[in-house]
Amino acid sequence: MPKHETPLLDQLESGPWPSFVSDLKRQAESRTQKQSEIQYQIPVDVVDDLLGLLELSYVEKEVHWKHGGIVGVFGYGGGVIGRYCDQPEKFPGVAHFHTMRINQPAGKYYNTDFLRQIADLWDFRGSGVTNMHGSTGDIILLGTTTPQLEEIFFELTHNMNQDLGGSGSNLRTPEACLGESRCEWACFDTQELCYQLTMEYQDELHRPAFPYKFKFKFDGCPNGCVASIARSDLSFIGTWRDDIRIDQEAVAAYVGGELKPNGGAHAGKDWGPFDIQKEVIDLCPTKCMWMEGGKLKINDRECTRCMHCLNVMPRALRIGNDRGLSILAGAKAPILDGAQMSSLLVPFMKVEDPYDNIKEVIENIWDWWMEEGKNRERLGETMKRQGFQKLLEVTGIPADPRHVEHPRFTPYIFWKEEEVPGGFERDIADYRSRHPK
Amino acid sequence: MAFISSGYNPDKPMENRISDIGPRHYSEFLPPVIKNNKGKWLWHEIIEPGVLMHKAESGDEVYSVRVGTPRIMSVETLREVLDIADKHCDGYVRWTTRNNIEFMVDNKDKVQPLKDDLVSRKFDGGSFKFPIGGTGAGLTNIVHTQGWIHCHTPATDASGTVKVVMDELFEEFGQMRFPAQLRISMACCLNMCGAVHCSDIAILGYHRKPPAIDHEEVDNLCEIPLAVAACPTAAIRPTKTTITDKKTGEEKSVKTVAIKNERCMFCGNCYTMCPALPLTDAEGDGLVIMAGGKVSNRIDAPKFSKVVVAFIPNETPRWPSLAKCMRQMVDAYVKGAKKYERFGHWAERIGWERFFEATGLEFTHHLIDDFRDPAYFTWRQTTNFKF
Numbered sequence: 001m002p003k004h005e006t007p008l009l010d011q012l013e014s015g016p017w018p019s020f021v022s023d024l025k026r027q028a029e030s031r032t033q034k035q036s037e038i039q040y041q042i043p044v045d046v047v048d049d050l051l052g053l054l055e056l057s058y059v060e061k062e063v064h065w066k067h068g069g070i071v072g073v074f075g076y077g078g079g080v081i082g083r084y085c086d087q088p089e090k091f092p093g094v095a096h097f098h099t100m101r102i103n104q105p106a107g108k109y110y111n112t113d114f115l116r117q118i119a120d121l122w123d124f125r126g127s128g129v130t131n132m133h134g135s136t137g138d139i140i141l142l143g144t145t146t147p148q149l150e151e152i153f154f155e156l157t158h159n160m161n162q163d164l165g166g167s168g169s170n171l172r173t174p175e176a177c178l179g180e181s182r183c184e185w186a187c188f189d190t191q192e193l194c195y196q197l198t199m200e201y202q203d204e205l206h207r208p209a210f211p212y213k214f215k216f217k218f219d220g221c222p223n224g225c226v227a228s229i230a231r232s233d234l235s236f237i238g239t240w241r242d243d244i245r246i247d248q249e250a251v252a253a254y255v256g257g258e259l260k261p262n263g264g265a266h267a268g269k270d271w272g273p274f275d276i277q278k279e280v281i282d283l284c285p286t287k288c289m290w291m292e293g294g295k296l297k298i299n300d301r302e303c304t305r306c307m308h309c310l311n312v313m314p315r316a317l318r319i320g321n322d323r324g325l326s327i328l329a330g331a332k333a334p335i336l337d338g339a340q341m342s343s344l345l346v347p348f349m350k351v352e353d354p355y356d357n358i359k360e361v362i363e364n365i366w367d368w369w370m371e372e373g374k375n376r377e378r379l380g381e382t383m384k385r386q387g388f389q390k391l392l393e394v395t396g397i398p399a400d401p402r403h404v405e406h407p408r409f410t411p412y413i414f415w416k417e418e419e420v421p422g423g424f425e426r427d428i429a430d431y432r433s434r435h436p437k
Numbered sequence: 438m439a440f441i442s443s444g445y446n447p448d449k450p451m452e453n454r455i456s457d458i459g460p461r462h463y464s465e466f467l468p469p470v471i472k473n474n475k476g477k478w479l480w481h482e483i484i485e486p487g488v489l490m491h492k493a494e495s496g497d498e499v500y501s502v503r504v505g506t507p508r509i510m511s512v513e514t515l516r517e518v519l520d521i522a523d524k525h526c527d528g529y530v531r532w533t534t535r536n537n538i539e540f541m542v543d544n545k546d547k548v549q550p551l552k553d554d555l556v557s558r559k560f561d562g563g564s565f566k567f568p569i570g571g572t573g574a575g576l577t578n579i580v581h582t583q584g585w586i587h588c589h590t591p592a593t594d595a596s597g598t599v600k601v602v603m604d605e606l607f608e609e610f611g612q613m614r615f616p617a618q619l620r621i622s623m624a625c626c627l628n629m630c631g632a633v634h635c636s637d638i639a640i641l642g643y644h645r646k647p648p649a650i651d652h653e654e655v656d657n658l659c660e661i662p663l664a665v666a667a668c669p670t671a672a673i674r675p676t677k678t679t680i681t682d683k684k685t686g687e688e689k690s691v692k693t694v695a696i697k698n699e700r701c702m703f704c705g706n707c708y709t710m711c712p713a714l715p716l717t718d719a720e721g722d723g724l725v726i727m728a729g730g731k732v733s734n735r736i737d738a739p740k741f742s743k744v745v746v747a748f749i750p751n752e753t754p755r756w757p758s759l760a761k762c763m764r765q766m767v768d769a770y771v772k773g774a775k776k777y778e779r780f781g782h783w784a785e786r787i788g789w790e791r792f793f794e795a796t797g798l799e800f801t802h803h804l805i806d807d808f809r810d811p812a813y814f815t816w817r818q819t820t821n822f823k824f
Contacts, residue, residue, distance in 0.1 A: 008754040012597055013562025015604030020507040020596045022560035027511035039441060047511075050586070057585035057594065058753040061719035065589045067712035074450040083587065099587065103460035108532040110466050112519040115530075119512040119519070128512040132532055135582060135630040142509075142587055147440070154445035157455035173460075177534065180476040181467060182491055182499065189476065191463045202457040222734035226534050229739050230732045231632035237734075264483040265573030268614035271776050283777060285736055308736045308777075314480040333629030336669035336706055338811060339741055341635070376667070 002028065003045055004052030008059060024051055027128050038124060042093075042145050046127045049093030050143065053085055071098055071146050073153040077208040079164030080149055096145040097127070100152060101138035101165035103198065103205075106191035107178040108133065117160050125152050136215065137175030137226075138165035163202075169212050169376075171204040176218035177225040179238075185310060186220030187238025187323040188351035194218045196355060197362075210366075211373035211382075221319065222307050228331075228342070233379040234362065235328040235342040240320035243300040244309070250316035251276075251296045263314045280309050324350045327361055329391065330380030340380040345391065347402045361395055368394035387414075468529035470499045470543040486611050487569035488548060500548050501539045504555055504567035505578045505603070505610060508536040509586070509596055514566065517558070521567075525551040535578045535620075537571050570611035574618055576767075577610070579603060581623035582630040584642070590705050591625035592642030592722040593751050598759060599623050602640070605760040606767060616774035616783070619767070620731070627704050637780035638766060639727035639742045640759070646721030647672075647701040648714035652680050655693040659711035664694055667710040672700035702808065724749040726762060729781030740781050745792075747803035762798070769795040790823050 002025065012021045028047035035044045043049070053064050069082030081099040088095035102118070118139065122128055127143035134140040144152065156162045165173035174197055177183070179190030197216060198205065204214075217228030220238040228235035253259040254274060260267065261274045276296070281289045288302035289309065296316070298309075310317045327349065328342030349357050365379065368390070373382045383391050392399055417424045446452050464472065474493035481491040489501045510518075518538060522530040525547060531539045540551055555567040571577040579602060582588065584595030602621065603610065609619075622633035625642035633639035655661065665673045676695040679688050694714070703721075707714045716722075726749065730742030745766075749758050766780075773795055774783035784792040793800045806812035 010562075011754045012600050013560070013564065015600065016565055016568065016607045017600055017603035017610075018505065018507045018566055018568065019560055019562050019564040019600060020509040021600075022562040022564060023507065023509060023511050023514050025562075026513050026560070030511075030513045039439060041438065041441060043438075054586055054594075058597070061722060061751045061753060062717040063585050063589065063591050065585075065587065067589050067708075075454070075456055083589070097587070105461050105466055106463040108534075109463055109468070109471070110530055110532075112522050112528040112530065114461065114466065115515060115519055119515050123512045130510050130512065130515065131508050131583075132506065132510045132515070132536070132538075133508075135580065135632070137534075150445045150447065150450070151443040154443040157458060158444065158453075160461075161458060162461055163456070163458045175534075178531070180478075181463075181471050182478060182501070184478040184480055184491070186476070195460070195462060199459045202459055205459075206457060224732045224734060224739070227632060227635065227732040229734075230635040260482065262573070263481050264485075265613060265618075266776065267483070267573070268486065268575065268612045279776065283736055306734050306736055311735060314482075318479075333624075333627075333632050333634055335628050335704055338808065339629075339634040341739055341741070375663075 002051070003048035004055060006051050006055040009051060009055050021051070024129065031128065040123075041125045041148055041151070042127065042143075044093075046093040046097075046143060047129060049091035050097070050127065050129065053087065053091045053094055056087065056090075065097075071149060073149055073164070076164065076206045078167040078170045078206055081167055083143075094143065097143040098146065098149065100126075100141040100144065100149070101134065101136075101167055101173065102141060102156070103163050103165040103173050104133055104137050104139050104175075106176045106194040106198075107181050108137075109178075109181070114160070121152065121155055121160075125155075136165070136172050138173045164206070166205045166213075168208045169210045170206065170208040170214070171201050171210070172213050172215045173205070174198050174216040174218070175226055177220050179218070179220040183220060184314065185223065185238075185307070185319055187240055187319055188220065188325050190218040190220045190236075190238070193236065193351055193355065193358070196353070197358070200359065201362075204366075210370060212376045212378050214366075214369075214379065222305055223311070229328055230331050230339075230341060231333065232331055232342065233329065234365070235331060236325050236358075237328065238323065239305055239326050239348065240323045241348055242320040242322040244298055244303065244320060245318040246296055246298065247316050247318075248295050251313065252294065254313050254316055259313075259315055261312050263311075265311075280312050283308055324348050325358075327358070329365065330378075330383045332378045332380045337381065337384070340378075340384070342380075343383070343388065344403055345395065345397060347400065361397075364395045365391070389414075466529065468499075468527060468541055468543070470497055471529075471541065473497065474499075483573045483613070486575065486613050487572055488552070489572060490545075497543065498545070499541050499543055500545060501541045502548065502551055502555065502569060503533070503537045503539050503571045504569050505571055506536050506538055506567075507596060507600065508581065517566070521551075521554060525554065533571075533578075535571070535580050537578050538567070568607070568610060573613035574615045575609055575611075575613040576606055576615070576619050576621070579621045579623050579640075580631050580633075582625045584625040588625060590628060590708060590716070592644045592717070593625050593724055594753070595623055595625045595642075597754060598640055598724070598756055601756045601760050602763050605764055609767070615771055616776050617779045619770070619780060621763075628709075633727070634741055635730040635732045635739055636742055637728065637731060638763065639730065641725040641727060642722065643725045643748070644703040644705060644716040644718065644722050645748065646716065646718045647696050647698045647703065648705075648707055648716050649718075650693060650696065651713040651715070652678050652691055652693045653683075654713035655711065656691055658713045661692060661694060661711075664707050664711035664714065667706045669704060669706060670700045670702055672697045673707055719751070723751050724756075724759060726759075726766075728766065729784045731779050731781060736777070736782075742781075743789075744804055745796075745798055747801055765796050765798065769797075788823050
């Protein structure tokens with residue numbers, strides 16, 4: 001018997017999409033059943049009470065979680081988010097219900113042994129409810145009590161060689177697409193760069209010293225599967241600067257209908273025979289492609305590497321060989337002054353161990369932002385307030401037309417004194433000698 | 438419930454402490470066929486909805502079967518995932534950025550038994566545990582945030598709204614008959630943990646009432662200057678007020694804040710800084726629908742989503758107006774868009790005046806931007822419009 005009646009939530013058990021309510025009920029029942037064999041370290045009825053509290057929110061249409069609280073593990077300022085419910089008498093099982101963020105392996109591959117250890121630990125010392133994964137990429141463990149935090153951290157670090165992720169005003173857990181592990185379009189090893197920078201900046205990840213959160217994300221190509229350009233303060237996006245590799249036989253096979261275009265992505269509807277002119281050449285944003293003598297030609301100098309032609313004909317067109325990444329800066333969600341996309345800062349950089357070129361950009365930006373950024377100001381907002389020129393100045397990167405969509409609208413140029421001959425100190429007497437009052 | 442120690446000694450927290458070790462190295466977790474061919478993949482093909490085949494230079498193939506999940510996952514269900522991975526995939530499994538699971542096998546013959554196993558599993562309530570799909574020009578899983586299940590600032594529930602929308606559009610998860618991929622995202626407040634602002638369709642929780650002020654607690658729980666500074670529209674100012682002490686019944690003067698309601702844009706940033714300024718409200722809270730964004734650089738630059746529905750109330754538990762709205766938008770897009778057009782490409786090609794006709798959504802004054810300078814550039818500054 002469930003502890004609480006949940007008539008509203010029960011209506012979310014029907015329908016074909018996996019029901020989180022059914023899953024939570026399963027977890028609640030399992031805890032009740034196994035309580036004689038497992039010495040649960042937090043209340044057995046934690047998931048029952050979670051369902052009860054959620055049902056109350058469905059009835060009242062208001063949230064019942066209180067503002068965070070300062071909880072964490074010794075020496076870290078992140079990785080744990082305090083959570084308390086505002087109805088602890090009715091739902092004592094979720095009176096404390098803290099979140100722990102576990103730094104996921106890059107690309108989110110796992111073996112079952114590792115995840116079984118996580119599952120067993122979380123069943124024993126937490127609610128057994130997880131998010132696979134949180135928005136930033138961590139494994140999220142939802143709901144435990146304060147005394148369990150250090151115990152969980154101890155077990156993670158001692159038995160599983162595994163650390164917490166980031167939260168608060170620090171480097172948030174970096175995230176990468178699966179990259180070279182299973183994608184032909186990866187222009188650099190996203191997983192390795194993500195791992196190496198995560199390790200390099202462990203201090204920044206665990207100990208808040210920043211004005212606000214700071215996110216790194218690594219996309220292997222301009223398709224942007226981890227959305228780095230929209231949601232990370234520094235977006236690392238793979239690209240190449242030589243020629244697209246063309247297999248003309250495969251081009252002919254696409255044109256002849258022997259190969260399925262789009263890697264089969266449009267196979268569910270009859271869109272008619274593949275038309276390379278209409279579907280590839282005419283849609284090329286720079287119009288740098290054409291057919292000549294049955295062969296596909298590309299003026300690579302004019303290509304902006306948007307990926308469309310590669311996406312349509314993956315067996316005929318491949319990324320170039322001179323690969324690296326672009327770095328863009330400043331993306332964030334709307335809070336406060338509206339959403340911002342990342343802006344191109346470094347058009348191209350090679351990606352080679354020990355990545356000193358990349359670290360130099362990061363650290364120059366941090367030095368500036370930590371000095372100048374206001375409390376709770378994201379990098380993109382500091383950039384907006386102080387200007388893109390300032391970002392170039394602090395990173396020592398020369399201005400380049402690639403940095404702009406178009407040159408400025410206004411002629412209100414903030415000339416610096418050293419840029420103007422004679423400087424800004426004026427002699428009024430000299431002026432008056434030519435312009436009497 | 439006896440406390441069982443992990444070995445941690447609270448009296449000596451630094452004893453044997455291990456910290457700053459980071460995540461496990463991903464290479465420990467790569468299936469052999471992935472590890473052997475890393476960086477040497479030639480091409481891929483979606484052989485059927487939900488099943489990808491990647492071909493390596495070596496001739497090796499890996500077949501990935503993608504299934505949707507509600508992101509919330511109990512360890513009971515997680516263990517079931519692991520059992521499946523042990524049975525079919527030599528003990529390896531991965532998750533995608535959009536909360537799908539991918540089960541990988543190194544031989545085509547292993548695909549069908551894996552698929553049969555996955556679709557045979559249902560929850561007691563009747564829903565699929567592991568629906569196959571989410572690939573190509575179709576609907577993939579909705580990325581979303583916590584909502585009422587675990588967050589303190591939401592204006593709606595995340596898991597519930599996502600369940601309702603995925604139920605409504607379920608057949609498209611297992612199909613690839615859209616003009617392009619459709620990425621729906623959900624964030625339960627403006628903080629947008631899910632960064633939904635660049636999605637084909639975004640569902641966003643939104644408050645519509647200024648914060649309630651708990652005068653008794655403002656000065657106890659908050660740094661008043663921080664609460665004042667948190668407001669992006671300068672709607673909050675420090676003030677004093679008189680309250681009655683509940684214990685003694687005496688009137689007393691307390692430091693608190695005052696809010697200019699007409700300036701409030703309901704972002705909730707003050708509440709993040711000051712717990713004595715709650716926003717959650719049954720009548721005020723609900724959903725905003727945004728559309729036409731994308732993050733890919735394909736064909737053109739990434740785009741922000743635009744607000745196309747100013748408010749949908751929180752109709753728990755199944756949000757029928759939300760489901761209807763999503764159906765209208767998706768049907769109009771599928772009917773009107775050309776091959777390769779993302780949702781935003783289609784809306785921009787036909788023009789927003791036609792978009793509202795095609796979808797049947799109502800255009801109201803709330804959809805005209807009036808927030809600061811960028812608003813000006815969203816008004817139509819040309820005579821080029823359609824009657």
